[in-house]
Amino acid sequence: MAVTAAASEYALEVIDLKKAFGGLVVTQDVSLAIRPGERRLIIGPNGAGKTTLFNQISGDMRPNSGQIKLFGAEITRLAPYERTHFGLSRTYQIITLFAGDTLEHNVTLGLLGLRPQRWQMWRPLSFYGDMATEARRTLDAVGLLHLAAHPVSDIAYGEKRRVELAMALAQKPRVLLLDEPLAGLSNTERSTVKSLIASISRQTAVVMIEHDMDTALDLAETVTLLDYGRVIVDGERDAVIADARTREVYLGN
Amino acid sequence: MKWLAAILLAALLVLLPFCSGDFYINLASQILIAAIFALSLNLLVGYGGMTSLGHASYLGVAAYISALLTSRYGWGHGPAAVISLAGTTAMAACFGVIALRATGLGFLMITLALSQVLWGLAYRMSDVTNGDNGIAGLTRPMPFGISLNGPAAFYWFTLIVAITAFVMMAIFVSSSFGSTLKGVRDQPRRMAALGFNPWMIRWITFVYAGFWGGVSGLLYVYYNKYIHPASLSTTSSAEALLGVIAGGSGTLGGPMVGGALVLLLKNYASAYIERWNMLLGLIFLFIVLVMPTGIVPGLSKLLRRGWR
Numbered sequence: 001m002a003v004t005a006a007a008s009e010y011a012l013e014v015i016d017l018k019k020a021f022g023g024l025v026v027t028q029d030v031s032l033a034i035r036p037g038e039r040r041l042i043i044g045p046n047g048a049g050k051t052t053l054f055n056q057i058s059g060d061m062r063p064n065s066g067q068i069k070l071f072g073a074e075i076t077r078l079a080p081y082e083r084t085h086f087g088l089s090r091t092y093q094i095i096t097l098f099a100g101d102t103l104e105h106n107v108t109l110g111l112l113g114l115r116p117q118r119w120q121m122w123r124p125l126s127f128y129g130d131m132a133t134e135a136r137r138t139l140d141a142v143g144l145l146h147l148a149a150h151p152v153s154d155i156a157y158g159e160k161r162r163v164e165l166a167m168a169l170a171q172k173p174r175v176l177l178l179d180e181p182l183a184g185l186s187n188t189e190r191s192t193v194k195s196l197i198a199s200i201s202r203q204t205a206v207v208m209i210e211h212d213m214d215t216a217l218d219l220a221e222t223v224t225l226l227d228y229g230r231v232i233v234d235g236e237r238d239a240v241i242a243d244a245r246t247r248e249v250y251l252g253n
Numbered sequence: 254m255k256w257l258a259a260i261l262l263a264a265l266l267v268l269l270p271f272c273s274g275d276f277y278i279n280l281a282s283q284i285l286i287a288a289i290f291a292l293s294l295n296l297l298v299g300y301g302g303m304t305s306l307g308h309a310s311y312l313g314v315a316a317y318i319s320a321l322l323t324s325r326y327g328w329g330h331g332p333a334a335v336i337s338l339a340g341t342t343a344m345a346a347c348f349g350v351i352a353l354r355a356t357g358l359g360f361l362m363i364t365l366a367l368s369q370v371l372w373g374l375a376y377r378m379s380d381v382t383n384g385d386n387g388i389a390g391l392t393r394p395m396p397f398g399i400s401l402n403g404p405a406a407f408y409w410f411t412l413i414v415a416i417t418a419f420v421m422m423a424i425f426v427s428s429s430f431g432s433t434l435k436g437v438r439d440q441p442r443r444m445a446a447l448g449f450n451p452w453m454i455r456w457i458t459f460v461y462a463g464f465w466g467g468v469s470g471l472l473y474v475y476y477n478k479y480i481h482p483a484s485l486s487t488t489s490s491a492e493a494l495l496g497v498i499a500g501g502s503g504t505l506g507g508p509m510v511g512g513a514l515v516l517l518l519k520n521y522a523s524a525y526i527e528r529w530n531m532l533l534g535l536i537f538l539f540i541v542l543v544m545p546t547g548i549v550p551g552l553s554k555l556l557r558r559g560w561r
Contacts, residue, residue, distance in 0.1 A: 058446060084448035096443040098436060109436055112429060113448030120429035128429075167447070 008072030011036040011205040012057070012088075012175045017066035019049075019056060019229075026052045027063065028229040034222075036071075036174070037202040041220035041237075042209045045249065049229040050209045051093060054177050057207075058090045059083050070175060084113060087174035091164045091181060093209075097152045103163055104148040107135040110167035138170040142196055158189035165196060176200070178208040182215055190215055217241070225249060266412055270405035278404040279476075280520065284513045285408075285415040286472045291496045291512030292422050292505070293465035298494065299503030300426050301458045302438030303353075304361050306490050307368030310348070311466030313485030314371060315341040316474035320388045321381070330394030338467045345463020349456045356441075368490055375482035387481035391474060401475070411472055418465055423505055425461065434458055492519070495533070499540045501547025510548050 012034040019027035026049045034040050042050050055061040057068055059080035068076045070086045078086070098106050111131050112118045126132070139145045142162040147155055152163060161181060168176055181197065182190055194215050200206055210216035217223075223240040225233040227249045233240050240246055270278050290312055297303040315337045322333035352363040375382045382388065393401040401407045425431055436444045437451045445451055474480050483489065492515050500511020515533065523529040544551025 060442065060446075079450070080442075080445040081448050081450050084446060090446055092443070092446075096440055098439050098443075100439075105432075109432065109444075110447050112433065113444075117429050118433055118449060121431075122424050122428055124427050125429050125432045171448070 008069065010034060010069070011038070011071060012207065013067075013069040013072075014053075014057065015067040015069070017053070017056060017068070018064045019052060019061065020064060026229045027056065030066075030226070030229070030231055032224060032231070032234070034175070034205050034207060036205055038205045039219055039221045040205070040207045041216050041223045042207065042226060043211075043213070043216075043223060044226035044232075048226040050226055051179055052229075053226070054090065054179055054207075054209065058088065058177060081113075084171070084173075088177070089168040089171045089173035089175075090177035091168050091179055093179040093183060095157075095160050095164060097160060097163055097167075099153045100151055102149050102151055103139055103144060103155070103166075104132065104135050106152060106163055107138050107166050107170050108132060110170040111135060114171055135170065138166045141169070141199075142166045143192065158185050158192075161185060161189070161193060162196065165193070169200065172201075173204055175205045175207065178206060178210075180209055180211065182210055182212045194219065263416075267409075270408055275404045278408050280517075282404070282408045282411045282476055283520070284516055285411045286469055286476060287493075287496070287512035287516045288509040289415055289418045289465060289472065290469035291493055291500070291508035292418065293462045293469065294493050295497045295502055295504075295508040296422060296426070296458055296462040296465070298497050299501075299508070300431065300434050300438065301455055303356070303455060303459070304494070305352075305364040306361050306487065306494060307348075307364035307366075308462070308466055308493055309485050309487075309489035310364075310368040310371050311341050311345060311463045312470035312473055312489070313375065313480075313482075314344055315467035315470030316480045316484060317375065317382065317388075319471055319474050320391055320480045324388060324391055330392075334394070334471055337471060338464065341467030341470065342460060342464045345460045345466075346456075348463070349459035353452060353455050353459065365487065365490075368485065368487065372482055372485040372487070375485050382482070385482065387479055389479045391478040391480070393475045393478065407476065411476070414468065414472060418468060419505070419509075422465065426505070430454070430457075492533075495537055499537055499547060501549040501551070504547070504549050507547045507549040514548070 010033045012032070014030055014032040017027050017030040030053060042053070044050050052061065056063045059078060063076065066076070067074060070083065070088060073086065075083050075086055098109065108125060108131050111134055112125065117128060136145060136148055139148050142165055144159060144162055144166065147159065152160060165181060178197070181193055185193060190212070197206065197208070197219055208216060208219065217237060220237050222235065223237050224231060225240060225246055232249055233243045233245050269281055294305065294308045297305050297308070318337040318340050319333050322328040322336060323330060348367050352360055352367065355363055376384055393407065395401065396410070399406065401410050426434070433444065433449050433454050437449065437454050441451045473484065493512065496511035496515040497508045498511070499514060500509065501507025518529055518533050518536070522532050526532055540548060
């Protein structure tokens, strides 16, 4: 694996990414550059290829061509779990939690994923008190400490969204991909999750797909507009909103 | 409470030969062997979500290696057992690489195909395996000079191995690694996103299950002093799988109960009804309809309800 060790000024770089399912091109020459600690919002109509782009960045899908770099290191061909060890974490649009296990266990798995103890074959997970403490601290940060001992199947939808977030945050990623973190939430839950995302450490660059423009635009510094798998507009938030093409593609319909 | 029950059960198991006849002692040995086999299969099916229809391969190959080395090449039982287990584990390592290219139904079909290859070999390579005649006239080992030819002695030997196997597998599934295994069963994609290598987790479990399958195979051949290609057949794999599911996959007690049930039906019911398979089918149907999660989880749920 030839990793270019040169420190990059970008946390995440996507260069000329292409992906097609047969004749249907879903990602066309997409290039992005996200700085450390940046807050980037990715918008676009349904079917614009936003989640497909995320899936390629996280490694769930292989691009046909192009490059993906994390802090200058090429990760295009790495398996998803290897990218996580490079400091990349993600959440899913559709809730993907361990329903029968407690909230604490869910978050602990997030911690365990980056630690060598994940190969431990004779000591139970509960042996590692430090991980439990850390998991509870993260649950506290998302306001769910009082439910730590409850199984995920017992809690409300909005709370599950926050567990999703807690699992990713527990890993202290350098780049965090959030796929519609506000989807299906009530107004109160929305503002809770919004302030949660706003409080994420500046050590972490956040890239977010979100349809709820009112809430998401407040969180974003930069915005990328995708349509038919292409980057239409890309830049500072206010400039992108003011752009005529944005109105045409997204706000117009 | 739980510990008291465990100690009571252990005492009962140890003292069993003093209060029953040879027939039942032998039956108990067979149940223990079936229980180890079912427990090892359950690592794959219950904890790993890998439904295998070829687990008899490990039982059969371990048995054949030991039988060949001791009878044909005159090896002692000690080294034969070591080579047999090492060989079976190595085979599991190779089979795992092949079968784990797929998951779900694909995985099941590959395990089935691989076990059919071995079954075919055992049948057709008759100059080595003696084909359909099987290999007869085998002996039992004499650990520390103790003869295992009596039913009670063999039973205690099997009990020691079975308890070791149970404890080792219980530790495995409740360890950190066991938690990741269950995670990969429930949400493989999420586990990969969290930094776990799902393939490696599955493969290690596959090899570990193969090893304990081999252990049960050794006991199997020691008990029967005979080995036949039927031990490698799909029927043999399917019966064990049925036992695991009927007893309750993903629990430690379930496969033991299920394995015992299948064995009892096979040995007992077949004396009265020629079509004992039909009876097994009906009982299985009943269990699936009444207790879809299996006997052990079903009964414990019933007990908890009765308690209140």
